[in-house]
Structures are given as structure tokens and as C-alpha cells.
Amino acid sequence: xxxxxxxxxxxxxxxxxxxxxxxxxxxxxxxxxxxxxxxxxxxxxxxxxxxxxxxxxxxxxxxxxxxxxxxxxxxxxxxxxxxxxxxxxxxxxxxxxxxxxxxxxxxxxxxxxxxxxxxxxxxxxxxxxxxxxxxxxxxxxxxxxxxxxxxxxxxxxxxxxxxxxxxxxxxxxxxxxxxxxxxxxxxxxxx
Amino acid sequence: xxxxxxxxxxxxxxxxxxxxxxxxxxxxxxxxxxxxxxxxxxxxxxxxxxxxxxxxxxxxxxxxxxxxxxxxxxxxxxxxxxxxxxxxxxxxxxxxxxxxxxxxxxxxxxxxxxxxxxxxxxxxxxxxxxxxxxxxxxxxxxxxxxxxxxxxxxxxxxxxxxxxxxxxxxxxxxxxxxxxxxxxxxxxxxxxxxxxxxxxxxxxxxxxxxxxxxxxxxxxxxxxxxxxxxxxxxxxxxxxxxxxxxxxxxxxxxxxxxxxxxxxxxxxxxxxxxxxxxxxxxxxxxxxxxxxxxxxxxxxxxxxxxxxxxxxxxxxxxxxxxxxxxxxxxxxxxxxxxxxxxxxxxxxxxxxxxxxxxxxxxxxxxxxxxxxxxxxxxxxxxxxxxxxxxxxxxxxxxxxxxxxxxxxxxxxxxxxxxxxxxxxxxxxxxxxxxxxxxxxxxxxxxxxxxxxxxxxxxxxxxxxxxxxxxxxxxxxxxxxxxxxxxxxxxxxxxxxxxxxxxxxxxxxxxxxxxxxxxxx
Numbered sequence: 001x002x003x004x005x006x007x008x009x010x011x012x013x014x015x016x017x018x019x020x021x022x023x024x025x026x027x028x029x030x031x032x033x034x035x036x037x038x039x040x041x042x043x044x045x046x047x048x049x050x051x052x053x054x055x056x057x058x059x060x061x062x063x064x065x066x067x068x069x070x071x072x073x074x075x076x077x078x079x080x081x082x083x084x085x086x087x088x089x090x091x092x093x094x095x096x097x098x099x100x101x102x103x104x105x106x107x108x109x110x111x112x113x114x115x116x117x118x119x120x121x122x123x124x125x126x127x128x129x130x131x132x133x134x135x136x137x138x139x140x141x142x143x144x145x146x147x148x149x150x151x152x153x154x155x156x157x158x159x160x161x162x163x164x165x166x167x168x169x170x171x172x173x174x175x176x177x178x179x180x181x182x183x184x185x186x187x188x189x190x191x
Numbered sequence: 192x193x194x195x196x197x198x199x200x201x202x203x204x205x206x207x208x209x210x211x212x213x214x215x216x217x218x219x220x221x222x223x224x225x226x227x228x229x230x231x232x233x234x235x236x237x238x239x240x241x242x243x244x245x246x247x248x249x250x251x252x253x254x255x256x257x258x259x260x261x262x263x264x265x266x267x268x269x270x271x272x273x274x275x276x277x278x279x280x281x282x283x284x285x286x287x288x289x290x291x292x293x294x295x296x297x298x299x300x301x302x303x304x305x306x307x308x309x310x311x312x313x314x315x316x317x318x319x320x321x322x323x324x325x326x327x328x329x330x331x332x333x334x335x336x337x338x339x340x341x342x343x344x345x346x347x348x349x350x351x352x353x354x355x356x357x358x359x360x361x362x363x364x365x366x367x368x369x370x371x372x373x374x375x376x377x378x379x380x381x382x383x384x385x386x387x388x389x390x391x392x393x394x395x396x397x398x399x400x401x402x403x404x405x406x407x408x409x410x411x412x413x414x415x416x417x418x419x420x421x422x423x424x425x426x427x428x429x430x431x432x433x434x435x436x437x438x439x440x441x442x443x444x445x446x447x448x449x450x451x452x453x454x455x456x457x458x459x460x461x462x463x464x465x466x467x468x469x470x471x472x473x474x475x476x477x478x479x480x481x482x483x484x485x486x487x488x489x490x491x492x493x494x495x496x497x498x499x500x501x502x503x504x505x506x507x508x509x510x511x512x513x514x515x516x517x518x519x520x521x522x523x524x525x526x527x528x529x530x531x532x533x534x535x536x537x538x539x540x541x542x543x544x545x546x547x548x549x550x551x552x553x554x555x556x557x558x559x560x561x562x563x564x565x566x567x568x569x570x571x572x573x574x575x576x577x578x579x580x581x582x583x584x585x586x587x588x589x590x591x592x593x594x595x596x597x598x599x600x601x602x603x604x605x606x607x608x609x610x611x612x613x614x615x616x617x618x619x620x621x622x623x624x625x626x627x628x629x630x631x632x633x634x635x636x637x638x639x640x641x642x643x644x645x646x647x648x649x650x651x652x653x654x655x656x657x658x659x660x661x662x663x664x665x666x667x668x669x670x671x672x673x674x675x676x677x678x679x680x681x682x683x684x685x686x687x688x689x690x691x692x693x694x695x696x697x698x699x700x701x702x703x704x705x706x707x708x709x710x711x
Contacts, residue, residue: 047401050579051608051669057572067608071666074606101612125596 004057011054015065022098023076023089031090035083042077049073075099084108118162127156127163134166143173193327195357195570196318197365197562200310200331200345202261202388202414204529205229206559207314209322210567215369215560218321226555227317229387231309232256233296241313253281253446255296259416260306262388264348265341267642268292272412279420281446304348311352328355330566332558334389335361336409336585338631339643339673346670357569359670362386363393364404364582365561366527369552372397373578378522379405381510383540383548384558385503386528388414392507394514394521400578406514406604407585408506415456415530418496422452422487425495430472430483444473448483455487460532464488493535500539507543513604518544526550527557581606584667589637591628597637600665610666621653625661629673648677 001009014021024031027041047053051066058066079085079100088108089100100108107123118135122128130153137146147170154163196209196218204226208217219225224243232245234255240248249256259276266273268286277284283295287302294301311331318326331354333345342359349356363382372378377398384391391409395402426448431438438444451469458465469483511518524544530536531554540548552560568577583604589597590613600611615625625648632640651659666674 043398043401043403046403046581047579050581052569053577053579067668071608071610074609078605078609125594 007054008058011066011069014069018072022093023080026073026076038080045073121162124156127153143170143177146170193325194322195328195566196326197330197559197566198314199559199562201229201386202259203229205310205314206556207318208559208563210563215563217556218318220317229310230256230258231306239309241309250450253443257282257294257306259388260303263292263303264307265344266292281442304344307348308351311348311354315354328357330358330360330562331356332360332362332365332562334409334411335363335391335393335407336411338586338641342670342672357566360562360565361582362558363391364580366525366557367395367402368564368578369557369561370525373399379520380523380525381521382525382527384527385530385536386414388416390414390503392510394510402578403581404583406510407583408510410506413502417499418456419449419452421495423448429485434481447472459489459492500536504543524548527554529555584671586631587633588665589630591637595637596635597630597640601667607667607671608669610664612662612664615661615663616657617659618656620656623651623653624649643673
């Protein structure tokens with residue numbers, strides 16, 4: 001068979017099966033595969049399935065099919081290339097969800113962003129307001145105010161891991177200040 | 192069948208090329224010039240003039256000569272950039288219907304899209320003259336950081352010029368394609384593209400014939416033009432203090448000084464010092480003529496423009512951060528765009544990436560060459576083995592939510608084509624319409640982002656609130672252009688909604704445009 005026809009047939013089959021294919025199947029890799037395999041699979045499959053190549057000599061009605069399949073491949077790689085998002089997706093997959101919707105993706109992205117930049121940790125608007133005050137408090141070494149604000153923020157986002165982590169930090173800071181104060185006082189008395 | 196060409200539609204200069212017998216040919220005009228000024232002059236006689244002839248008119252009739260229309264294309268009249276351009280331009284810029292930008296020359300109104308179409312027609316004719324064959328299809332390049340409105344308007348300009356637009360291709364990606372790098376090993380390449388009006392930086396991962404853009408960033412209002420206006424302002428200050436004049440509002444004087452500044456910049460690319468002279472720069476109401484003359488050295492000029500160069504490096508920083516890379520991880524830094532001839536720019540880029548920047552291909556032609564290769568790949572049936580370009584969307588796409596916030600549906604640097612769906616619910620009982628506003632940009636507040644368009648889903652059956660769900664899919668195609676379609680769950684009917692770009696012309700108008708009166 002003409003290789004171009006074979007490719008077209010393959011893409012059409014993928015298109016028909018699309019709702020049943022998970023991200024790993026779209027890239028042609030196993031679920032537990034090392035990260036490097038995901039990258040090289042995308043380069044191989046992306047090169048092969050890209051509409052600019054797949055559409056060469058194809059009838060115009062094939063355009064939509066090729067584009068839809070490639071968008072799905074792109075989407076799969078966008079999730080699987082990022083270890084955080086991939087971990088999240090594995091959980092979703094266990095629950096029988098084949099695609100990350102924009103909500104699930106937002107949670108995964110926020111978690112990843114927060115790990116690099118605490119300013120982005122808040123996921124709700126109200127929680128964000130208190131979180132901002134809390135970070136400011138930490139910067140000013142106002143640990144009392146900071147831990148109070150983190151607790152306020154947590155009332156809106158009780159599951160936020162970054163909040164929990166920083167609450168521990170603020171509490172540790174509080175203890176530190178207490179110790180400093182007691183030694184400072186001792187010094188004064190000695191004077 | 193007509194030939195498919197690649198056109199670099201630049202802010203200052205444009206260039207056209209095509210693949211012929213396995214080689215890329217850059218088409219020259221009859222005088223042998225390989226690039227054409229993107230200048231359109233109206234005036235004397237009823238025909239418009241484009242290119243070098245138009246550029247000559249700039250010196251004596253700047254008010255009827257349109258330059259840098261690319262800086263206006265797809266923008267709203269009220270935007271900061273358009274206001275800035277209005278203050279600099281000798282020709283008229285006004286606000287048309289629906290907030291569109293209009294260019295007023297000799298009492299006639301033109302859209303920036305029409306001006307760009309004039310330039311495209313000129314480039315098409317140059318190619319046709321060199322080939323002796325009609326040219327019908329083209330890949331047209333745009334700055335990577337162009338948003339949907341600017342891309343759509345550029346596409347419209349191609350249609351207006353009678354060209355089938357095969358692809359809107361990002362300039363840095365085109366340049367990377369021209370350089371090739373088909374060495375079979377994986378490499379990271381940064382393309383630093385500082386042109387006449389815009390700045391782009393794209394980071395690519397190239398694996399043999401697979402070109403994957405990892406991140407892109409830019410400033411669509413930062414380029415050689417800004418260097419020239421800055422130097423022109425310095426000249427004007429000097430001229431006024433030398434002669435005790437106040438000419439801050441005199442557009443013609445500023446335009447002439449801008450021309451002088453551009454020539455001085457070019458001279459300083461190779462020389463250390465340049466004599467700047469403009470005879471009869473200003474004639475006072477009492478008939479006295481003033482000449483302008485000064486000496487400018489490279490060091491002084493560098494001091495003036497250093498902040499502009501620093502701005503480009505800040506953008507590079509941003510792109511690397513988005514790609515999660517450090518400058519040292521970049522294997523090659525490529526220089527594209529006329530401004531990269533300037534030694535200060537070249538050295539700064541080299542220093543930033545910690546390795547000498549590569550400028551082995553002509554920075555004025557390399558984008559058109561890449562576009563020509565892509566045009567060939569897209570029209571050749573046997574191109575199954577050609578390079579594949581995988582680009583990204585430069586700005587986040589979102590919708591306006593309660594409180595004026597912007598909810599991002601497709602984040603910046605997502606590989607295209609791509610799509611993202613969102614389900615909208617009715618918020619009131621018996622609501623029959625849902626209004627959706629789409630934006631592009633990085634701000635959390637939608638008003639600080641660029642409005643792409645508003646659309647209304649109508650004819651929803653009246654039901655209690657929340658019962659009606661409408662699934663809206665936002666798609667970004669291979670051109671970086673946004674499409675929206677809605678699936679009404681109640682009716683089950685899919686409806687395509689085109690986000691109207693603000694180029695101010697309906698499709699019928701685009702096709703009926705005639706350019707017979709352009710002098711060639």
C-alpha cells in the first residue's frame with residue numbers, strides 16, 4: 001500500500017477511536033514509561049501525524065480529520081511532558097477520565113506554579129487576598145499576622161498544600177522570635 | 192498552476208522569495224534590489240506608488256506617504272501604541288467606525304490592511320516579473336508576538352491583494368527553518384529578531400527535521416523605528432537649541448530628522464563617526480532657512496539607545512524563563528532583522544547568551560527564505576519528507592468572567608493547533624442569551640488585555656437558571672488565528688462563530704478590492 005494512503009487510513013482510524021484513546025495511547029507509549037520516552041514518542045508521532053505532512057496530496061475533506069487528531073496528540077503531550085501534570089492525569093485516568101478538562105488542568109498547573117513561586121499558590125480570589133497579606137507578613141517577619149492570614153486563606157482552600165507548608169514556617173518563625181525575645185530580655189536585665 | 196512564494200511583510204522593508212529547482216531564490220526588482228521599502232505614497236497623479244519610489248517621496252512629502260503601517264494593523268485606535276504612532280507620524284491617523292484605525296492621506300481614508308495589501312501587491316508583481324508566471328499563493332510572515340487581531344488583519348490583506356494565504360508563519364520560526372540545522376542531533380536555538388517595528392525572541396528545540404517552538408515572547412512595538420525616533424528627538428533638541436527655535440510640534444521637521452537618524456544609524460554600523468546634515472531642514476515664516484549639521488559618534492549613539500537594547504534582553508529573559516532554560520543551554524543564537532547589524536545589538540546578544548551570535552545568513556532576507564521553504568513544503572505533494580514546524584501561541588487566550596477577571600482557557604506557549612472547551616451555564620431564569628468576550632494577554636484583569644471580540648449565543652430555550660448548558664470550544668489554528676464554535680446542548684446544533692477581527696473590511700469587500708491604479 002502507498003505509505004501516504006496507509007498514514008491517512010491510520011489517522012482516520014485514530015479519529016474514529018479518539019474518545020476511547022487516552023493520552024498514552026495517543027502518543028503510543030506505556031503508562032509507566034520513563035519521561036524521555038514521552039519526549040521521543042512525541043517527536044516521532046508529531047513528525048508523522050502533523051497535518052502539514054499528513055495532508056500532502058490528501059483530499060480537502062481529510063483536513064478536519066487530520067487537524068482533530070493532531071490537536072489531540074498535542075494535548076496529550078502538553079500534559080505528559082510535565083511530570084506534575086502527568087501525575088495528576090494518572091490519578092484522573094484511574095477514575096476513568098481520559099482527558100484533562102480545563103478545571104483539572106488548572107489545579108495541576110497552579111500546583112506546579114506554586115512550587116516555583118509562592119505568590120501563585122492561591123487558587124481562589126478571597127484566599128488570594130489573605131495569602132498576599134500572609135506573604136507580606138512573612139517578609140516583614142510579622143509571624144503572628146502571617147499565621148493568622150494563612151489560616152484565613154485556608155478557610156477558603158483547606159486542601160492547599162503550599163498553605164499548609166507555609167503555616168508551619170510561620171509557626172516556626174513565631175517560636176524563633178519568642179526565643180530571641182527571651183534572650184534579648186535576659187541581656188537587658190544583666191545590664 | 193501559479194507559483195507559491197514566501198513574503199516577509201516587514202515594518203520597514205519587505206522581501207519575496209520562492210523555491211525554484213530545489214533552490215531558494217530571492218526576487219530582485221529591475222534595478223537588482225532584493226528588498227523593498229514597505230512604504231506607500233499617494234499624491235501626484237492619481238496612482239499610488241509602493242517601494243523605493245514611494246520612499247523617495249518621504250523626504251519631500253511625508254504627509255502623503257504612509258510608512259510603518261504594520262505598526263497599526265489589527266490595533267484599536269484608542270490603544271497606547273496607536274496614540275504613540277499618531278504623535279510621530281506626518282500622515283493622518285484617525286478613528287473610524289467601531290474603533291478601527293484609519294489612515295487619512297489627501298482627504299482619502301485607508302485601513303492599515305489596505306496599505307499592507309498595496310505592499311503585498313507590489314511584492315507579488317516583483318515575483319511575477321522575475322518568474323514570468325502568475326503568483327497566486329503565499330506564506331506570509333508576521334512577528335511571533337502578533338495577536339489574533341493582527342494575524343487576521345494580515346490574512347485579510349493577502350486576500351485583498353489577490354493572494355491565497357497558505358499560512359501565517361512566525362518570523363523567528365521562518366528564520367530557523369532557513370538556517371536548517373539538519374544535523375541529526377538535538378539542538379536548542381534562540382532566534383533574536385529585531386526588525387523595523389517589532390521584536391521577537393523564540394526558543395526552538397530542533398531535532399533533525401522537527402522544529403518545535405518551546406517558548407516565544409516579544410514586543411510588537413519595539414524596533415528600529417524606535418531607535419530612529421529616539422535619535423531624531425535628540426537631533427531636534429540640538430537643532431532647536433542651536434537656533435533658538437521651538438519645533439516640537441512640527442511633524443515635517445521630525446520626519447526629515449527621522450530619515451537622517453536612520454541614515455546615521457546605518458553609517459554607524461560600520462563607521463565610528465558620521466556627519467549628519469539636513470540642508471534646509473526648516474524654513475521659518477519670515478523666509479529664513481535653517482540647515483542642520485552635527486557629528487555623531489558611535490559611543491554617543493550607543494548611550495542613547497542602550498535602554499531599548501536592554502528592553503529586548505528583558506524579553507529574552509522572560510522567554511527563557513517560560514522555556515525553563517538558562518542562556519548557557521542555548522546552542523545557537525541567531526540574529527534576524529536589519530537592526531541586528533548594529534554592533535551594540537550584536538555584542539549585547541552574544542554577551543547575554545555567552546556565545547557569539549550567528550548572523551551568517553542575510554538578516555534582511557532570511558525570513559523570506561524560510562517562508563519560501565514553507566510555501567514549497569505546503570504546496571508540494573511529495574513533501575512528505577519535508578521539515579515539520581510546530582509553533583506555539585504567543586499570548587494566553589481567555590474570557591471575561593464576573594468582576595472583570597480574565598479566565599485563561601489556552602495559556603501562552605501552548606503548541607498549535609490546539610483547542611479548549613468550556614461549558615457555560617445560564618445565570619438567570621429564562622435567560623435566552625449568553626454573551627462571551629474573548630481576550631488575549633497575560634493580565635488577570637480582562638480590561639488590561641486585548642479584546643479579540645464579543646459574541647452572543649442566542650435563541651436559548653427559556654428555562655430555570657443553570658439548566659441550560661452551552662459548550663463553547665476555542666480553537667487556535669496553524670496560523671495562530673482563533674476560532675470559536677458553540678454546541679448548544681438543548682438543540683444539539685453546532686454553530687461556528689467567527690471572532691471578527693478589526694481590520695474593518697467584510698470578506699466581500701476584501702475580494703473586490705482593486706489595485707490597478709498602483710504604478711509599477
